[in-house]
Amino acid sequence: MKEFELKYGCNPNQKPAKIFMHDGSDLPIQILNGRPGYINFLDAFNSWQLVRELKAALGLPAATSFKHVSPTSAAVGIPLNDKLKKAVFEDDIEGLDDSPLACAYARARGTDRMCSFGDWVALSEPCDVTTAKMIKREVSDGIIAPDYEPEALEILKQKRKGGYNIVQIDPDYVPDPVEHKQVFGITFEQGRNNFEINRELLADIVTANRDMPDSAVRDLIVSLITLKYTQSNSVCYAVDGQAIGVGAGQQSRIHCTRLAGTKADTWFLRQCDKVLDLKFKAGLGRPVRDNVIDAYINQNEEDVCADENWEKYFTERPEPFTAEEQRAYLDTITDVALGSDAFFPFGDNIERAHKSGVKYVAQPGGSVRDDQVIETCDRYGMVMAFTKMRLFHH
Secondary structure, three states, X not given: OOEEEOOOOOOOOOOOOEEEOXXXXXXXEEEEEOOOOHHHHHHHHHHHHHHHHHHHHHOOXXXXXXXXXXXXXXXXXXXXXXXXXXXXXXXXXXXXXXXXXXXXXXXXXXXXXXXXXXXXXXXXXXXXXHHHHHHHOOOEEEEEEOOEOHHHHHHHHOHHHHOOEEEEEOOOOOOOOEEEEEEOOEEEEEEOOOOOOOHHHHOXXXXXXXXXXXXXXXXXXXXXXXXXXXXXXXXXXXXXXXXXXXXXXXXXXXXXXXXXXXXXXXXXXXXXXHHHOOOEOOOOOHHHHHHHHHHHHHOOOOOOOOOOOHHHOEOOOOOOOOHHHHHHHHOOOOOEEEEEOOOOOOOHHHHHHHOOOEEEEEEOOOOOOHHHHHHHHHHOOOEEEEOOOOOOOO
C-alpha cells in the first residue's frame, strides 16, 4: 500500500487528506480493520515510537494510551498488586499476572482513565488475548502493534460494531533521518530526534544526595521517554514503571508541574481504601465510575455525596473525602520520579513536586537559577540529575 486516502484531515472541512511515503515506497503499515483518520495516525505513529523506545531502553513490554498527540500515560510490564488491579478496574481479568504486556496496558490505560476515554493504544509486542479482552471493554478509537494473535485480532474486530481501527506496523521500519512538515504552506526540515535515553543520561547528579537506585533510574527513563513524545512544555511524574501524571502543552513550566502533580495525586488517591471501598450501584458503566471517582476525589463540578446525587451512583452514601484526609494519605507517598523536557527556571517546581512524593528528578539544567533549584532539592533530600538534553516536541 503506497498511500491511504483519509476521510478528512484534522477537521471535516480539511479535504483532501491522505498518508503516503514521499519516496513512493510502500507504507510500513497494514490496516487490518476500520478506517483510521488523520488524528488517529498522528497518535498511532507517535505512540508506536514511544513504546518501541521504552522496550529498547528497559527490555520490558510497553504500552501507552494516547489522546490528541500526547500520552495520557505509558508503562512497562510490571505486575500489579491487588489494590492496583482494583483501582484500574482490572481485578476481574484472568491471566493478567501471566502477561507482562497486559500488565503494561492495565497500567497505561488505568492511570488517567478520564483522559484515556476514546484513546489510541500502542503496544510494543504482538497483542495477546488477555490484552485484547481488556481493550475490548474500554472506549477506544484504535490500536497499533507489530502483530496480533489470531484470537486477539478477532476479539478487537468486534469493537465499535466491527469498525475498530486496527493497524499493524512493520517493527523493522526505520524512518529517514531527516523529517519534514508544512505550516502555512512553508516546509520545515530537521533531523529526527533519535537521541537515545538511557542510564548514562542520568550520570551527572548535582545534589548532595546521590543515591539513585535502579528503580528510580527505570522510572526516570519512563518519564523522559514519555516526555519525548509529549507536546511541550511538558513534565511527567512516574513510579513503579509507569507515568502517573503528564502535564502537556502548557506555556509555563510551573503549570506543567501543577497539572501533572494533580494527576499523580489523583492516581495515588484512587488506590486509597476510602475510594476502593465506594459502593457503586450494579450496572454503572466504567466511564461513569471514572467521572464519579474523579468528582469524589477532586470535588469538581458535581458533589456526588450530596442529597440529590449520591443515590444515582451508590448503594450507600459515602462520607466526603476531606482535604485533610487526602493530604495525610499523600504525605505517606515517596520515591516518585519526575522528568522535565526543559530546565526548571525556579525552585517552585520542586516545591510542588515534593507535595506529590517526588524524590528523584531529571531535567536538562542550564537555568540561571540552577543553584536555587538544587538548593530546594537538597532541602528535601531529593536526588537530581542534569541530563543536558532538551526534549521539546511539537
